[in-house]
Amino acid sequence: MKTNIEDKSKIYYNPYFGGVVLGLILLATFYFTGRGLGASGAAKSTVVAAVDKLAPEHAQKSAYYSKFLSDDEHPLNNWLVFEVIGMLAGAFLSGALSGRLKFRTEHNPKITTKRRLIFAGIGGFFFGFGSQIARGCTSGAALSGAAVLSLGGFITMMAIFGSAYGFAYFFRKLWI
């Protein structure tokens, strides 16, 4: 029985099936809202809301936070925040159905858990920083941007994947 569960947890959708469904979800998003999907925007809203709560004067004065603050709406009352709440629920459901719910750190057995976690934090930091420079991440800029043929979307997409391939050699010991 146990082996049965373990087997199921490694079975994923066919990537082309997953891609077509994801593309249809993105198409539906444009059809309903006139905008695409996103992810880093919700993290940004969280940061803006936290800074606004802890240091409201600083947030109002900042040239960056103030772009995302308005008098009549809370920074968390944002489409992408609701979308990410849904995302967490949807991913949780999928994980539950496939027996993948478990607190664990996934890493290459050749490196320690600590090393994996340090690099996960560093990677998140770089991605967060870069997503602000490019005004969006893999979801908002690359995927949703390229779907509407945005020039910037294509440039960001090529820059993300090109850079990751370019730097992959230097970080190979983390993964293989």
Place this chain on the structure above:
Amino acid sequence: MGPLIPQGIIPGQWNNVIAVLIGMAFGFIMEGSGFSSSRKIVGLFYGYDFTVLKVFFTATVTAAIGLLYFSYLGWIDLSMVHIHPTYVTGAIVGGVVMGVGFVTGGFCPGTSFCGVAIGKIDAIIYTLGLMAGIFVFSEAFSVFEKLYDGNYLGEITITEFFGLSPYLFVFFFTLAAIAIFFITSIIVKRVEEVNY
């Protein structure tokens, strides 16, 4: 005719309800495709698993073709659809910085949220790092403002910029995606298998 909410066909109050529902579908299909696993994602940079590349390009092509058909059939007014603005400097520099984050952290923001949802501790740490990166950028914004606003070309599409037909462009983009899928299927057979 779409887009439904900007046109007022569905009242604006539904916006957040639709956001949660779309998000659920998005998270469900991403997790089910394997995006909650950093080692599966990173496979595309080392040649042992191209799942993410296949899902990503299939989704892009599907949505791009769908939008052109919807527009052709008069179901959506593309002039009311948000085009991600083109700031050339930011798009390149930001993309390169994100690429470093991708290969060190093993996630992008959307995939890390999927990892968080199923209890991946590395994804939780990644998400904290993500917010730290956003915070530091925001605090240091004045230093990076020129980079952020550099070479703005407007809300322009790649086909407008190069003077191409969007239909032909998407057709050739689809062919390129199929060629990439074929090439990666050859690479994956030649690269040493990684078990995870």
